[in-house]
Amino acid sequence: MIENAKVAVVGVGNNTSALVQGIAFYRSSGSLVGIHQPQVAGLGVGDIDVVAAFARSDGKVGSDLHQAILAPPNNFPRLDVELPPSGVTVQRGLVDPAGIARVAEALNGAEVLLYSAPSGRPETARAYAEVALRAGVAFVNTTADPVARDPSLLDRFERAGLPLIGDDLASQFGASVLHRALLRLLAERGLTLVSSYQVNLGGTEDFRNLVENPDSKKQSKLNALGSGQVQLAPLAYMPHLKSQKITHLNVEAQGWGETAISLDVRLQVHDPSGAAGVNIDLIRLAAAARRAGHGGYPPEAAAHLKSPPGTAV
Amino acid sequence: MIENAKVAVVGVGNNTSALVQGIAFYRSSGSLVGIHQPQVAGLGVGDIDVVAAFARSDGKVGSDLHQAILAPPNNFPRLDVELPPSGVTVQRGLVDPAGIARVAEALNGAEVLLYSAPSGRPETARAYAEVALRAGVAFVNTTADPVARDPSLLDRFERAGLPLIGDDLASQFGASVLHRALLRLLAERGLTLVSSYQVNLGGTEDFRNLVENPDSKKQSKLNALGSGQVQLAPLAYMPHLKSQKITHLNVEAQGWGETAISLDVRLQVHDPSGAAGVNIDLIRLAAAARRAGHGGYPPEAAAHLKSPPGTAV
């Protein structure tokens, strides 16, 4: 029987809460509901052990992981599974480059380091990549900060026989996935796009950060939609939504005889579920590649990333 | 320069109104908006001449085609193009098998016979196929009545070197196309479908006929959606909608950790535009195949049909 994959996580926010609770939930329930790939290289979604965790906030460092994932401002729902103490105490993450050696020592046998901190701190992201290189573990960067897109870093992972996966996680199902699919469908059927808008409302800390610093993400989103006719409304942070994200989409098009076609969509999802549902695949991919001695970027990861190696920084 | 394709139409309802007005509109405007294929075998969307038309209702027989397509109960909008008398007088269609010879004589040089009458009269549909065979023209069956699915008929067209296209037109863009695309997207992303419903409201005569005789169409629609979890509400005929069709779709699914995903869609289209946007491709395909001497069923037509040869009757 195959051994469980061991993962260390950086960041103990909602996405980690969804990942950790979900692994426990699927392990105990045997459910396959909502799972993208039941098996990746022989590993089921429950075959992951989180062996170390790193955070920055005083409210989380020092707590048991199963307690820390439920502490505010995290607001992902409590899944229907028991969470006894995990035995993993959240450690203080990197605060300066000098910490690299310390953190590398503290990975506790991990095969994969999952970097799941907020986007927008490129130096921290790279420092954790150095941790992975030093410790000899695979690295998964879920943020928009350029790591896998840095050719020299990628080259070093490749030479070390360590997998490097990134950058910028594409959600399992969200507004971008849906909007892009609708625009593609219209084009396939020969309709002409007249206008389109997307409005997003959310209640997580991640969402609040985006509201306060919208520019980079907005452009990346527009690029992803690949259409100059799509308008994005400013993000609206609404704490009562907690980890839910609500999207209002409109598409106005013309068909035969230039007659009008109108499409209005309301989508409601749990944002952290969308991240965890993809992270579970990337972790397994990374663990399997490391076990097989395949360093560098595994092309199977491409479907799950917004900015794989080779795309613009 | 390639010669225009000559078509005779059976049925002077909304779909024929959309087709005839649209051809005139695109011919005069040069617009390419809303067109699925600008060219099929060298034929543009304006390169079609309607040379004969057949109807059953006293209100249409004897009128000029450009007048008949605007007569009630037709309620497709008047497109922004002038419609001077067409020179084609609507003739009385088949009323009994004995009329086959008469109608075959009256096709006025047509290369293609487009059967665009209401669904639900299989004998009439077959009789018109006999007209086409006798006159040596291609046949396009847009209705759900089995014609191309009848192997012996298909064989006779094949041996005669005449194209036979059918059965049951798939709209250029409508509720089925959209619903199926959404369900497929969910499955691709690994979400689990919990429930889904579709409600359709419309105001055409065709829609009223379906309301009064819903069973066959409903089953065909459910088959097309390919999911036992989709519920179809009874069709609602609302005359004030005229040729517009409004669809309310809901999809409830589960993602990672069995968390909920809700999708609500409102779609508004002009139903006859969806038909005309596909008929324009089928006519050109049929004309081109006949000119090339290719009899039988042209496989390129499959994407536009709900029940091509080989599917269940």
Next chain:
Amino acid sequence: MIENAKVAVVGVGNNTSALVQGIAFYRSSGSLVGIHQPQVAGLGVGDIDVVAAFARSDGKVGSDLHQAILAPPNNFPRLDVELPPSGVTVQRGLVDPAGIARVAEALNGAEVLLYSAPSGRPETARAYAEVALRAGVAFVNTTADPVARDPSLLDRFERAGLPLIGDDLASQFGASVLHRALLRLLAERGLTLVSSYQVNLGGTEDFRNLVENPDSKKQSKLNALGSGQVQLAPLAYMPHLKSQKITHLNVEAQGWGETAISLDVRLQVHDPSGAAGVNIDLIRLAAAARRAGHGGYPPEAAAHLKSPPGTAV
């Protein structure tokens, strides 16, 4: 301190489940959420004791009330309150007029008889009114069957000093209430209604009965909306919705300069909650009127009824 009101219920469907569970919930939680009137004549929503219950189905007769309200086809959700055995065993209701004396004996001290069976059995409704007269208790008819609108019955209750409340419960909040409010708002602001539609989807037995026998209810609903321009789609029974009702409303209007105004609404409610939220007021009203010796129809009930005395049968 005021004594609890004692009520006997006829019908152990979803509406009774919502009523009984809700009384227990509010009594134990002290919550005032979702309550229309915290006090009616000194009675709080928890100050009601159900002392007898009558049903027709073998699956319910003989069970404890707290078990029977949860038995299929009932599908109202289980509220967050414990339901130990109630001590009230569901009895067989009237099967023929001869049963009137038996049932009148079995009311177990009730002050109010709440008739909450399915609509469409006018003779049964009247027979239960006879039960109430014979037993000297107030009668509340929540169905569309004419009881309070029968002047001779009303006169007999009046002379007996017994309250008679009916007919046809208006939900606390539902599609009719909302649609009417929107149309009234439009009119107040001087807009001109162009068209409006309402589509209802539901999953209860009551809803299924309406789907199979739509006519009376549909007309009553149209009357309630008071506008010839409102179109009602056929009701759609979708079992997966359970006790939820989903309504899609559209209103198209014109404002200044005949410019267009469009309003699309999606409403989701638990139908039995809407009934229970009104029944709780009618029971308290009836009990208080009986205690005060006020026979006949109490005018304070009018706001909660679709067809009070004096309206057409």
Next chain:
Amino acid sequence: MIENAKVAVVGVGNNTSALVQGIAFYRSSGSLVGIHQPQVAGLGVGDIDVVAAFARSDGKVGSDLHQAILAPPNNFPRLDVELPPSGVTVQRGLVDPAGIARVAEALNGAEVLLYSAPSGRPETARAYAEVALRAGVAFVNTTADPVARDPSLLDRFERAGLPLIGDDLASQFGASVLHRALLRLLAERGLTLVSSYQVNLGGTEDFRNLVENPDSKKQSKLNALGSGQVQLAPLAYMPHLKSQKITHLNVEAQGWGETAISLDVRLQVHDPSGAAGVNIDLIRLAAAARRAGHGGYPPEAAAHLKSPPGTAV
């Protein structure tokens, strides 16, 4: 027969376009569609003559009024009415206090001065009120800038026998009117509000100004909704919408047994129509009050104003 009311307008934006086109439309068509009050003090909606107009932009000053209302950035639709030259040339408005005398001379017999410039220039608003006092005409302030709420100004109009109407126009029908009505309906029915949000998208210059300077208006809107549980998303300026405004509203509530009620609304209106539909009433009210010698604030205006005299500045 009563004489037409003579009005001078300040501001030649979309709201003035809607007003001027609408007056012409109703005068020529005889339609009563979309009109709040067919008659005010004997004056119909067509019984208004615009006798002078003032603007700031070089693109409008010097043009005929009927040309200026159609010039960009105005984007209100062209109504279905002929607009021959009006004979009124747009004049340059106030640029400094010294202009008061000049403008007062240029009112061309107006009885009412309608101040319909963008909000946010309180000194300009007051200077035009001085124009009205000097010229002896009634004043209508449609902006949020405090004029009628200034007790000393109101006192001067009162003593001069001149009507003063303001401040801040309430649209004939828009998001605030609808949202407030829905929240009130919920409260009336005894439901408990859990959360509510409102998202607004628009394409006019006025809307763009609000996007760039949202604070005052947002607070005023929240005050109008009268509920701390309503969240307003940032306004989204989308030029393709032109003069249309789209609003997405959500209301989450709880009813009996704390069961959930969800309400989702999409509203689409032409914003300038909502303003013109109210301005037409205020103009007639002001003209009638002046003719009757009633100075000061006419209480009949209250229903049309967000901030009448006595409310906070």
